[in-house]
Amino acid sequence: MAKNGGPGKGRHGSVKGRTQSYNPRTGMWTKSNTATGRFMDTKTSGGPFKGVTRKH
Template sequence: MATNPPVGDNQRRGAVRQRSQTETPSGHWVKRDAVTGRFMDVKSDGTPFKGVRKEK
């Protein structure tokens, strides 16, 4: 997990490493592991994941 000081403020500075996300035709966002290519998580509220780069 990415952490930045001060510890405990629940904020991350910078992007999440080795992750990418793409939008499905149904409007959900899917997070993918860049190393293995496996889908990790789906976000169904229509908003993208924070701090994760988008695939083109």
């Protein structure tokens, strides 16, 4: 499992079991579960999620 490191040290590892894709209709990134395929969250603050694999 990915964990946030101490201040200034960054993330340890990548997030497993999740992917993200860009939704051109909304202009936002959407995170989904790879096992079920269900959408989990949409990033509203701009830019992609950190540490989550991008799906094209």
